Amino acid sequence: MILVWLMLILFVGGIGAWLAESRGAEHPRAVALGAILLDLFLVIMMLVAPEAIGLSPDTVAQLGQNGDWLVLMQADWIPRFGVSFIFGVDGLSLLLVALTVFLGLVSLGAAWGEIKERSGFFYFNLLWTLAGVIGVFTALDLFLFFFFWEVMLIPMYFIIAIWGHENKEYASMKFFIFTQVSGLLMLLCILVLVFLHYQNTGVVTFNYFRLLGTELPAGLGMLLMLGFFAAFATKLPAVPIHNWLPDAHSQAPTAGSVILAGILLKTGAYGLIRFTVPLFPEASMTFAPVGMALGVIGILYAAKVAFGQNDLKRLIAYTSISHMGFVLVGVYSWNAQAMQGAIMTMLAHGLSASALFMVAGGIQHRIHTRDMDKMGGFWGAAPQLSFMALFFTVAAVGLPGLGNFIGEFLVLLGAFQVSVTQAAFATLGLVVAAVYSLIVIQKVFHGKNKNHYELADLSAMEFICFALMMVGLVWMGMYPQTMLDMAEPTLRSLNVTFP
Amino acid sequence: MSADALIDLLQIIFLTVTTVVVMVTAGFKRDHGLINALTQAGLIGSLLIFVFIKPITPLQVTPLLLIDEYSLFFSALCIIAGIAVTALAYPYFERHNEKNEEFYILLLLGVIGGVVLSSSSHFASLFIGMEMIGISLYAMLAYPVHSNKVAKYPLEAAIKYLVMAGVAVGVLLFGMALIYVATGSLSFDQLALPADATQADQLYVLIGFMMVVAGIAFKLSLFPFHMWTPDVYEGAPVPVTTFLSTLSKAAMAAAALRLLIAAEAFDYPQLTVAMSLLAAASMIFGNLLALMQSSVKRMLAYSSIAHMGYLLVVVIAAAAVPGNLSAESMTYYMTAYFLMSIASFGVVSALSNSGKEMDSISEYQGLFWRNTWLGTVMALTLLSLAGIPLTAGFIGKFYIFTTGVEGQLWFLLAMLILGSAIGLYYYLRLIYVMMLPVRDDLKDDPAARLPMGANLTLAAMIAAIIYLGVYPTQFIETLQSLAGAF
Helix, strand or coil, X not given: CHHHHHHHHHHHHHHHHHHHHHXXXXXXXXXXXXXXXXXXXXXXXXXXXXXXXXXXXXXXXXXXXXXXXXEEEEEEEEHHHCEEEEEEECHHHHHHHHHHHHHHHHHHHHHHCCCCCCHHHHHHHHHHHHHHHHHHHHECEHHHHHHHHHHCHHHHHHHHHHHCCCCHHHHHHHHHHHHHHHHHHHHHHHHHHHXXXXXXXXXXXXXXXXXXXXXXXXXXXHHHHHHHHHHHHHHCCCCCCCCHHHHXXXXXXXXXXXXXXXXHHHHHHHHHHHHHHHHCHHHHHHHHHHHHHHHHHHHHHHHHHHHCCCEHHHHHHHHHHHHHHHXXXXXXXXXXXXXXXXXXXXXXXXXXXXXXXXXXXXXXHHHCXXXXXXXXXXXXXCHHHHHHHHHHHHHHHCCCCCHHHHHHHHHHHHHHHHCHHHHHHHHHHHHHHHHHHHHHHHHHHCCCCCCCCCCCCCCHHHHHHHHHHHHHHHHHHHCCHHHHHHHHHHHHHCCCCCC | CCHHHHHHCHHHHHHHHHHHHHHHHHHHCCXXXXXXXXXXXXXXXXXXXXXXXXXXXXXXXXXXXXXXHHHHHHHHHHHHHHHHHHHHHHHHHCXXXXXXXXXXXXHHHHHHHHHHHHHECEHHHHHXXXXXXXXXXXXXXXXXXXXXXXXXXXXXXXXXXXXXXXHHHHHHHHHHHXXXXXXXXXXXXXXXXXXXXCHHHHHXXXXXXXXXXXXXXXXXXXXXXXXXXXXXXXXXXXXXXXXXXXXXXXHHHHHHHHHHHHCCHHHCHHHHHHHHHHHHHHHHXXXXXXXXXXXHHHHHHHHHHHHHHHHHHHHHHCXXXXXXXXXXXXXXXXXXXXXHHHHHHHHHHHHCECCECCCEHHHHCCHHHHCHHHHHXXXXXXXHHCCCCCCHHHHHHHHHHHHHHHHCCHHHHHHHHHHHHHHHHHHHHHHHHHHCCCCHHHCCCCCCCCCHHHHHHHHHHHHHHHHHHHCCHHHHHHHHHHHCCC
């Protein structure tokens, strides 16, 4: 039940925030803060003291699963189609749920001073997006999963469409259509999979555990795998279906960018790890070199394009695509190091990219432009902000000692065992990353403040958010074992061989 | 005729009596409020009558009507459409027309037609039902609209519908005649040819079915028989548009599926191919043309063409899957579409009155903030039309996908995905416009004083859309039981 509570608190909190607006513009954010803090408390309890909130191995339901599931629950929903509520977390899900709630708090901090208009509806959408994402990370029924996959989409669309910047209509529409169409493809593939399973066994079910190991005709298996891949690769995003992302990011309000970069992209990677590869192991094996190649191309291509941007947010958006390329390479290398690396990259990138978008959003909020050519010399004007920018930039580049380094290093280590060439090209990405990152620091924070912008430095709220994310990244960099240990049982249950 | 048959006919009898009472009352006292209330009471009474008196099902009542759960379900839909339109028509016509009372007589006649059509098991009753709806619509469509800009539209719409429907009915009748020549029967379940039928007979029946399908496609406004749809939807007063897009489609679809399955029409692969083409073209062109509209009513008209295309997919699937799955899916989708139609046109109707129609998309700017209630209803309905989870539209689309996968209709499913993708764009565009900041010249709340009945109707529709989207289990059980007849 605890998982349902996590979502219910957010759903109800969202409605509460909307209703609270009539009492004053300040009320919604307080309600939202309360809901997220409550969720954070529950997640921390799940992490450190599961017994205290009634989680014990006995609560694990018998669903024919393997691996260590911390929490599982099942209830019927639409028996006609064998659809049921199955929620579960294992190490991987729990890590991502924790990331979601944590970044939810950060995005609230980002919105705190920025969203003044129609704040009730904004926080409603914010909380519902988070609830949808938690659903995606915990749903183990394919119908339920698809359901949440779409539920997180609509509120995000509203966030971009209502509170976005100058080109929001185009960006929000593009975001929605890309995700929705690829989602429909996935739905079709889910249904075909269920139908095949029904033909083999005579049981109609969307239960993930039952569908694992469905025997598929070779050609059809490949097609179905590609359908799943298309949906997840769009969300990740992988080149060549990435181009909704720069628009969506640059037009979204800061809080929206934080959620998009920090959490929503991770749902794509999660889907690949949890669904695409385990459901279609053979087809994925055949497809792996292509998947890796797409990842490598993504790393290099997006880095190159990032270098050419004038728009600060677009630049960061392209770096996101580049970093997500590492995740793709990691997933399709499918060995212990690479998978651990992919998961670490997901977590670390969640923090570093969110922080960078907060920097960019903060600058835009202060000077009303994202054009880097107009910027310069901000270090003198806002030293704290600039320091944060530098810290998270070098984190993203992969400075040893911070989380991103661990992730990318492990990915490369794993990929090297599979294909030396691909790993070598992927490594080039690290070099290019340094180039595009340093250009940001040079253009924006060094040099002369040509237009004499006066920037207020960080507010207390922003400072807290940045500080929290710094702690997170340092932890991941210095003692990644915490996360690696949590992810390991999941990976073992997915038949990743550990040395 | 036995007592059982009379009990099963109670609904139709009740509606007929209501019609007479309303007509006589209107002759003595012209009072819009009174007639509206009488009509509403009669419709609600006929809807609830079977709650108190259990009908005997299934029962063939005369050779013409087959009363079973399936027909009762669609009859109920028709009556609910009548109730909703009655509720919406009152604020729309009040204060603008002096002679509104006849409208309700026509409405009641149309509802009876819908009930007859839903229960038909014979070409004669099919024809009677269709014509009762059609003839009352000719007059309802022409009901005057008191807005200078569009005052000439209703007449144009009515004439257009009259001419086109006349042709369609002619084609349909000719088709029936051809089938009759070969089979010697008009009853749905006696239209299948014996295995040793001559080639000429087979040809007659095939051509006959093609013509019947064309006539039905006209009523369902499937491409390329859709030409009348946008003009009629746009020109008619909004409550009539609501009536046209719900009752006449639901009843027609119900009868069509019954006819095609009972007559084993799917034994003719040519017919399946022709219907597949209709479905694919409707999905693609309906959605494409909807993209280009600046009028909400026209947009919804084209979107209805697309939705009927989606619906046709499950009908075609009946060629390959068991008839009860097809009937179950069709009924679910029709119900979902029915609710969405009433809700969306209901919002347009609530925002409009006979003196001023709110139709241009740009007028909807900021609706979400000007009237949050109507804005929310409209936004949720559009999301449902787009097939987004938490709404009935999603489960409906899921049904179509399931049935299509089971029938292995890959081409149609691909068209469905493509059509839905295009559809997203125009639904979202309207939602986007509604969410934009309020324009200075459109500040006031356009529907500040909406009567209880209209609000209740919208609330009921939106509650049903959400309920069917979140917890459809109970409803599905009902559908499974009523689809058992196939």
